[in-house]
Amino acid sequence: MSYVDEVLARVKAKNASEPEFLQAVEEVLESLRPVIEAHEEQYKKEALLERLTEPDRQIKFRVPWVDDNGQVQVNTGYRVQFNNAIGPYKGGLRLHPSVNIGIIKFLGFEQVFKNSLTGLPIGGGKGGSDFDPKGKSDREIMAFCQSFITELYKYIGADVDVPAGDIGTGAREIGYMYGQYKRITGLYEGVLTGKGLTYGGSLARTEATGYGLLYLTRELMKCHGMDMKDKICCVSGSGNVAIYAVEKAQQMGAKVVTVSDSTGWIYDPEGIDVALLKEVKEVKRARLTEYAAARPSAQYHEGRGVWQIKCDIALPCATQNELLIDDAKALVANGVTAVCEGANMPTTLEATKYLQDNGVLFVCGKASNAGGVATSALEMTQNSERLSWTFDEVNEKLEQIMINIYHNIDDAAKRYGMEGNYVAGANIAGFEKVANAMLAQGVC
Numbered sequence: 001m002s003y004v005d006e007v008l009a010r011v012k013a014k015n016a017s018e019p020e021f022l023q024a025v026e027e028v029l030e031s032l033r034p035v036i037e038a039h040e041e042q043y044k045k046e047a048l049l050e051r052l053t054e055p056d057r058q059i060k061f062r063v064p065w066v067d068d069n070g071q072v073q074v075n076t077g078y079r080v081q082f083n084n085a086i087g088p089y090k091g092g093l094r095l096h097p098s099v100n101i102g103i104i105k106f107l108g109f110e111q112v113f114k115n116s117l118t119g120l121p122i123g124g125g126k127g128g129s130d131f132d133p134k135g136k137s138d139r140e141i142m143a144f145c146q147s148f149i150t151e152l153y154k155y156i157g158a159d160v161d162v163p164a165g166d167i168g169t170g171a172r173e174i175g176y177m178y179g180q181y182k183r184i185t186g187l188y189e190g191v192l193t194g195k196g197l198t199y200g201g202s203l204a205r206t207e208a209t210g211y212g213l214l215y216l217t218r219e220l221m222k223c224h225g226m227d228m229k230d231k232i233c234c235v236s237g238s239g240n241v242a243i244y245a246v247e248k249a250q251q252m253g254a255k256v257v258t259v260s261d262s263t264g265w266i267y268d269p270e271g272i273d274v275a276l277l278k279e280v281k282e283v284k285r286a287r288l289t290e291y292a293a294a295r296p297s298a299q300y301h302e303g304r305g306v307w308q309i310k311c312d313i314a315l316p317c318a319t320q321n322e323l324l325i326d327d328a329k330a331l332v333a334n335g336v337t338a339v340c341e342g343a344n345m346p347t348t349l350e351a352t353k354y355l356q357d358n359g360v361l362f363v364c365g366k367a368s369n370a371g372g373v374a375t376s377a378l379e380m381t382q383n384s385e386r387l388s389w390t391f392d393e394v395n396e397k398l399e400q401i402m403i404n405i406y407h408n409i410d411d412a413a414k415r416y417g418m419e420g421n422y423v424a425g426a427n428i429a430g431f432e433k434v435a436n437a438m439l440a441q442g443v444c
Contacts, residue, residue, distance in 0.1 A: 065144045091111040091166075114369075115370075156191055158190045164193040212370065213340060216402040227253075235315045338362070345364075
């Protein structure tokens with residue numbers, strides 16, 4: 001049995017109840033086979049893959065808080081510090097009822113490679129809670145966030161672990177968390193990213209993941225003799241990533257015709273109205289039914305269906321495993337050219353393979369959605385230097401990082417005889433830097 005197969009079997013036996021984590025590990029290790037086989041004796045002796053697939057530590061804690069009726073509520077909080085071989089742990093905090101340890105581990109594992117790809121000195125981690133911010137008052141959100149950080153603060157710091165936003169954790173939540181961290185520790189430091197601009201946040205951070213996705217997509221298209229102008233794009237999701245992916249795609253001359261949320265989706269053949277979408281989702285925090293009510297050209301549909309619409313470029317920006325095999329078949333049948341992931345692992349393994357086997361240009365999220373964490377690392381730099389860069393300065397750095405990521409994953413795939421396989425290229429390019437750092441630092 002090969003070293004990869006040994007480790008996969010061990011990981012599956014040990015984490016049988018964590019399907020998302022197993023999916024992430026299998027995808028990475030399978031694509032790393034040629035790299036591992038070239039160094040199998042050394043990597044096995046050093047137990048490199050065992051160390052890579054086992055988090056440095058997993059922190060699970062109770063989060064008690066009081067709601068507006070005076071009732072005590074209890075949620076579970078998590079922080080998985082996965083690997084800090086190349087820098088402090090870095091990764092978001094997800095607040096959503098679906099959160100469990102397996103999802104946090106999958107996200108943290110992916111984050112190790114994503115952060116490596118940015119070229120910046122940041123390791124991988126992830127955290128969150130099964131708390132649902134939807135329908136909660138600002139006071140209830142504050143009560144939860146303060147309780148959450150009252151426990152988590154012991155394990156984080158500007159040079160230790162720097163959490164950020166994610167699903168359910170926006171500027172409001174980061175503000176409450178940062179205030180409580182500062183209150184407890186007395187430290188004014190860059191311990192959280194995604195902060196408000198008045199207290200250490202970075203310009204362009206809000207736009208970064210969506211903009212970065214399009215910078216990489218444009219470079220991908222350019223290197224295959226195409227451009228973005230007049231291309232039809234389908235986007236899923238309507239949160240931060242999706243909104244700014246829509247905005248940047250349309251700035252590049254493409255037409256985006258879909259967005260979605262947890263209850264339904266919009267098809268707008270005239271192109272998504274970004275200003276209206278921001279009003280509905282960022283200001284009103286409402287459902288897409290309000291977008292449809294205000295936009296005569298928009299058609300609202302309940303449930304799933306975004307990927308049935310004919311498009312040139314598909315940008316899944318919602319959540320994990322949202323693009324299934326039947327969706328992949330529909331996209332291919334409708335002539336899709338490229339699929340670039342804006343969310344973390346939104347495409348199932350089966351759907352990914354189908355898209356690749358049918359000649360679709362496919363870039364996985366650890367490469368194409370790395371713009372958010374890259375800009376978070378730029379926020380950390382600004383905090384350390386006590387400086388604030390302009391929007392254009394940050395945006396230019398982001399654009400160059402995403403262009404570099406595309407060429408790095410392209411080169412890595414070519415080096416191992418897998419030209420055009422950007423999943424393998426991303427995993428290889430991300431792995432090599434982390435593996436070399438781990439080996440250089442000894443058994444730790």
